Amino acid sequence: MRLPKLSKLELQIMEVLWDKGPTAIRDIQESFGPKGRPAYTTVQTMVYRLEGKKALRRARKIGNAHIFEAVISRDAAKARLVDEFLSLFGGRMQPVMAQLIEAGNLSPKDVSDAEKLLRELAARKKKDA
Amino acid sequence: MRLPKLSKLELQIMEVLWDKGPTAIRDIQESFGPKGRPAYTTVQTMVYRLEGKKALRRARKIGNAHIFEAVISRDAAKARLVDEFLSLFGGRMQPVMAQLIEAGNLSPKDVSDAEKLLRELAARKKKDA
DNA sequence: GCTAAGCTCTTACTGTTGTAGTAGGACGAT
DNA sequence: ATCGTCCTACTACAACAGTAAGAGCTTAGC
Numbered sequence: 001m002r003l004p005k006l007s008k009l010e011l012q013i014m015e016v017l018w019d020k021g022p023t024a025i026r027d028i029q030e031s032f033g034p035k036g037r038p039a040y041t042t043v044q045t046m047v048y049r050l051e052g053k054k055a056l057r058r059a060r061k062i063g064n065a066h067i068f069e070a071v072i073s074r075d076a077a078k079a080r081l082v083d084e085f086l087s088l089f090g091g092r093m094q095p096v097m098a099q100l101i102e103a104g105n106l107s108p109k110d111v112s113d114a115e116k117l118l119r120e121l122a123a124r125k126k127k128d129a
Numbered sequence: 130m131r132l133p134k135l136s137k138l139e140l141q142i143m144e145v146l147w148d149k150g151p152t153a154i155r156d157i158q159e160s161f162g163p164k165g166r167p168a169y170t171t172v173q174t175m176v177y178r179l180e181g182k183k184a185l186r187r188a189r190k191i192g193n194a195h196i197f198e199a200v201i202s203r204d205a206a207k208a209r210l211v212d213e214f215l216s217l218f219g220g221r222m223q224p225v226m227a228q229l230i231e232a233g234n235l236s237p238k239d240v241s242d243a244e245k246l247l248r249e250l251a252a253r254k255k256k257d258a
Numbered sequence: 259g260c261t262a263a264g265c266t267c268t269t270a271c272t273g274t275t276g277t278a279g280t281a282g283g284a285c286g287a288t
Numbered sequence: 289a290t291c292g293t294c295c296t297a298c299t300a301c302a303a304c305a306g307t308a309a310g311a312g313c314t315t316a317g318c
Contacts, residue, residue: 007305011217025265042307044266049305064265064314078218078228085214088140089207093229093236097243099207100226101250107222108251114226115247121230122240136275154295171277173296178275193284193295 003072003080004053009038013046014055014070014077022059022069132201132209133182138167142175143184143199143206151188151198 006014016028023031029043047068050056055077059069089096101114135143145157152160158172176197179185184206188198218225 005304008217009306038306039308040265041309045307046305048267063316066266081214081217082228085210088137088210093239094242095207097229097239098246099211100222100229101243101246110222110226111247111251113223114230115244115251117227117230118240118244118247122237122244134274138276167276168278169295170279174277175275177297192286195296 003076004055005080005084006050006053006055006077009046010050010055011077011081013043013050014072014074017056017068017070018074022067024062024065024067026065028068132205133184134209134213135179135182135184135206138175139179139184140206140210142172142179143201143203146185146197146199147203151196153191153194153196155194157197 012032013028016031017023020027020031025040025044025047028047029037029040032038032043047056051058051068055072056068056070058066060067086093086096089099141161142157145160146152149156149160154169154173154176157176158166158169161167161172176185180187180197184201185197185199187195189196215222215225218228
């Protein structure tokens with residue numbers, strides 16, 4: 001299981017580790033806003049499961065509290081997510097782009113950023129070929 | 130539940146209805162390739178669940194077999210998917226586009242199609258403003 | 259040394275997804 | 289009318305996700 005599938009809550013927990021580095025469960029839990037935050041033991045369960053999936057590991061102890069750190073990189077996880085998503089669209093990139101672009105949630109800046117990336121990518125591809 | 134969440138297999142079943150129009154369970158099942166196709170009753174269960182979610186409905190009967198048709202449109206379902214996906218990226222569009230574009234699975238045609246769409250979108254936005 | 263606060267572990271329950279078996283009704287061909 | 293075939297309706301179950309309570313260990317402060 002080189003790249004385990006991570007659920008939404010699991011991802012949110014990994015985000016904390018990616019942002020803050022090695023972190024205790026209490027700190028992970030508190031980094032969810034005060035309202036609607038899951039119980040301490042809920043976060044704990046998820047952390048334990050992530051440990052089982054080898055997405056994170058116990059790095060050391062402070063007092064009797066374990067400090068956890070990410071094993072999987074953010075990029076790898078995101079790439080996995082993208083793959084999942086693509087597979088829902090039959091693996092074809094074009095309809096995905098179309099759907100995203102049509103979705104209408106793009107700010108003008110998003111559009112220009114995307115265009116810039118696309119131009120760079122086109123240039124890179126031309127050079128490769 | 131105006132736009133129920135659809136799982137991967139549920140989506141695949143809806144795809145059949147969107148492609149072929151009203152269809153019987155047997156036909157849905159057979160439209161999964163002969164290898165690795167789920168059992169008839171598996172498809173049946175999923176169809177029943179989709180019925181519960183009001184994603185499809187019984188349109189009529191042929192003999193004793195029910196014919197099912199989509200209630201939810203393909204576009205609505207895809208829009209829902211995109212939203213789900215975006216929420217995993219914190220709802221920010223830009224990193225999603227970046228990830229997709231960087232993912233490297235884009236053919237040159239994908240790129241030019243995307244650029245075209247983006248230009249059209251930019252033009253549309255300018256006119257709206 | 260005692261006690262409270264905090265952490266760990268264990269256990270458990272709910273809902274969803276994917277999977278499918280089984281019982282029985284309906285229908286078409288003989 | 290009978291018999292196999294097909295479909296329906298129901299039931300079941302495992303894995304995973306989200307949720308959390310409870311029991312007990314650790315430790316810091318007094």
